[in-house]
Amino acid sequence: MSAIGARERAVVGRADAAAAAARAGEHLDLIRAPFTLPRSRILVFRDGDRLRVHTSEYERGLEECVVLDTLLVRDAAGAPLPVTRVLPHAIELGDGAATITFAGMSALSIGAPDGDASTQLAVDWVARPGEARQSLPLGGRHAASVLVSVAADRTVDLAPSGDHSAHLDATRRTWLDWFAKCPVVREDLAGMAAFCWWVLGGNIVELPQLGDARAVVPSKIGYVGLWQWDAYFIAVGLRHGDPELAREQLDLALRFPTPDGQLPDVVHEHGVLASSDDLPVSDRDNLRRAGSAVADPDVPVPLTKPPLTAWALRKVLEVEAADDWARGHLDVLRRSQDWWFEHSDLDGDGLPEYGHPYSSGLDDSPVFDGPLPTTTPDLAAYLVRQDLELAELVEQLGVEGAEAAASAHRGRAARTLDRLLTLWDDDRGAFRSLAAGRPVASDTVVGLMPLLTGALPSGIVDRLVAAIEDPERFATPWPIPTVAVGDPDHSPQRMWRGPVWVNTNTLVAEGLARSGHPERARRLAERTVDLVVHGGGPHEYFDPTTGERARTATTAFGWSAALFIDLAVALSAEG
Structure with missing residues (x-):
């Protein structure tokens, strides 16, 4: 040039x-x-x-x-x-x-x-x-x-x-300088995309204790740290305008694994949050569950977030090749995946569980109203997806023993999928969760996440699609509620108990696409960006009936902004 x-x-x-x-x-x-x-x-x-x-x-x-x-x-x-x-x-x-x-x-x-x-x-x-x-x-x-x-x-x-x-x-x-990187999207989405890009820029903080690292935090209003799950979603949006900053979020999320491979829930300016011992005493007291061994106040409980690390890393690599960078993280990523099977399969049945609500990302969901540990279909689906992503990554990056490593990841994904299918309740037409082995009645968005595997039997896919389109379950005026409207636990304003979240919508849309329903996936993506525009910004969560910000939701929220950008870019590319 x-x-x-x-x-x-x-x-x-x-x-x-x-x-x-x-x-x-x-x-x-x-x-x-x-x-x-x-x-x-x-x-x-x-x-x-x-x-x-x-x-x-x-x-x-x-x-x-x-x-x-x-x-x-x-x-x-x-x-x-x-x-x-x-x-x-x-x-x-x-x-x-x-x-x-x-x-x-x-x-x-x-x-x-x-x-x-x-x-x-x-x-x-x-x-x-x-x-x-x-x-x-x-x-x-x-x-x-x-x-x-x-x-x-x-x-x-x-x-x-x-x-x-x-x-x-x-x-x-x-x-x-920041807005010069703002991705170009469809004209009807450009105004909100600019605001969402401002949110991501405005939410950058320095962490001097970590060598002046730049963390794009969920919100400067009360969420000043790098939460692992937020980092993944934020990186997926940042990649379209600032892939270097996107990679930096994953660098931070992967910098502090425990000796056994667990990734911490939060990296912050004073250290990390990796177990219940790192919580304030009041939080430990509030989150204990009567009769739950893993919530014993004398036993530290690991705190992490769902395994979407490879999902995010692969998306960041899609926009700018950085194979050496990815190789540098592959060992930590693979060890973190192993950690779930070696240290979070608390009943030894081959299907890892959440030992603490914080580790789910959906802390207040009614699936955690019962005793811990909690077996959920979303965790199983994420583990299947991550092993499949890791198989592709080890092959793509040409690591030593790639063929055997890829085969091992795919084999474990198949075994986890088999275990996931045992959670299917054909009478209810839903995947169920288990609280300390006992079925949980709540009908929640976690039951839709198995679509992400792209490998469910067609009959189950059909039933899940029907649930998404059922006004008595998930077809609210502004979909998808985190708890089905026909469920007694549904509360349209209460965090994770009814409101719509941009990240869960994004994951369900991808699941629909992977499960053979690309047009339904596009409609959900369109409805999700419409929701952010209608609600006046990338709020933390939205009322599924009115489409407005829920009363207690944080505004200018990082992953909502980032995923609006990601959806808007994809929808604009499709025409």
């Missing part, structure tokens, strides 16, 4: 980046979506004309992380300037009478327009409720900007400054 061609591509990319940034800005209300910056721990929310500034920390809620309870800019008459527009790089107040932007990752800059000597403003702030209000003049013959610096211990300092324009330009460039 000529130098001119490269320069033209850059111009086109910047133009597209600016358009994507503007589209994302339409969703930045400072309520559901805060003002933030990639890699920064600062969040700005609004409450009327008052802004509040928080830090973002692992296992700490927003109210624990307030650095300024009140931040506002007043005009010459003393009236607060309202927020009139929010862009990724700036909050505009009073139709541009003042702007707020970032000054690096640990400070904000508040400035008046340059060269307007008549501007007479004041920046007011209250550090904590009940404390005295403080003020600094802004504009006119005073400083052109005020710098709000936030220290690691949450102390804050406000001081006059003069570099506001430079900070605006630097913050704008940061966001334009």
Whole structure:
């Protein structure tokens, strides 16, 4: 390519980046979506004309992380300037009478327009409720900007400054560089795709204790860590615009296996969460199950997430070849798969179980209302899928003894599939779960995951498709509920007990495609991206009747954003 061609591509990319940034800005209300910056721990929310500034920390809620309870800019008459527009790089107040932007990752800059000597403003702030209000003049013959610096211990300092324009330009460039990577999708999905790409960028945090690793966290609002399952789904979306960052999420997820091969549930800035011993005491107490040996308070329970590692790795490799990188992870990945059979088959029947609800990813599902350990069809399906993916990977990557290794993975997948089929209840037309060996009556989305194997008998596939299309089970106005509507446990607002999740929809859609129903898979994918658009953003979960965000669902949620991107790219490619 000529130098001119490269320069033209850059111009086109910047133009597209600016358009994507503007589209994302339409969703930045400072309520559901805060003002933030990639890699920064600062969040700005609004409450009327008052802004509040928080830090973002692992296992700490927003109210624990307030650095300024009140931040506002007043005009010459003393009236607060309202927020009139929010862009990724700036909050505009009073139709541009003042702007707020970032000054690096640990400070904000508040400035008046340059060269307007008549501007007479004041920046007011209250550090904590009940404390005295403080003020600094802004504009006119005073400083052109005020710098709000936030220290690691949450102390804050406000001081006059003069570099506001430079900070605006630097913050704008940061966001334009990010939006230049935003995947191109169908026009009807482009606005939401831009917002979802903003969510992924806004949710980047640095983990200095891990060598300045970049983690794309589920949410800077309370989920500041790299949860293993989230990392897989987030990597699948990131791959379309930033495959290097996608690989970095898998690097972190695979960096800290236990000596026996188990992958930890969470990698965070203070260490890892790999067993119940790593939980706060209150969590251990809440999650004990009467009569369950594995929940004995004296016995640590491993905490991990379902085995979709090879599924995610293979998808990341689809968009950019990185065979040496993948080979570097293959041993850890294969050992983690072995761990399930060697250390989580708690009753020794050849079919691993969940020893703790956290390890399922669906913590509050009614399948865990009974005693542990819990045998579920989704775990069996994931294990089948992972062994099949590993067989292909060892062949593709040309590892030593690839033929024998691939044969072993396929053989174990076949045996696990046979065990999975023992969970089929033909009278109910559903896969059942077992709580400490006893059947669980709940009809949940985990019973649809065996479609992912692509190897179910046709009669079972037909019954599962019928369940998906049955309005008494899973055919809600906005499918697919995590608990069937005809089930007494169905609760449309309660986490994992009825709401729709983008990740489970994505997995069921892929299962339909693998099981011979590509058109049904496409319809579910279309309905899922419609849900995110209708609901106003990539929320954590949605009401299956209204399609709106469920009351307690986190907003600007990482895997919902990433999987919207992934579905939108696939649907756009299909035409």
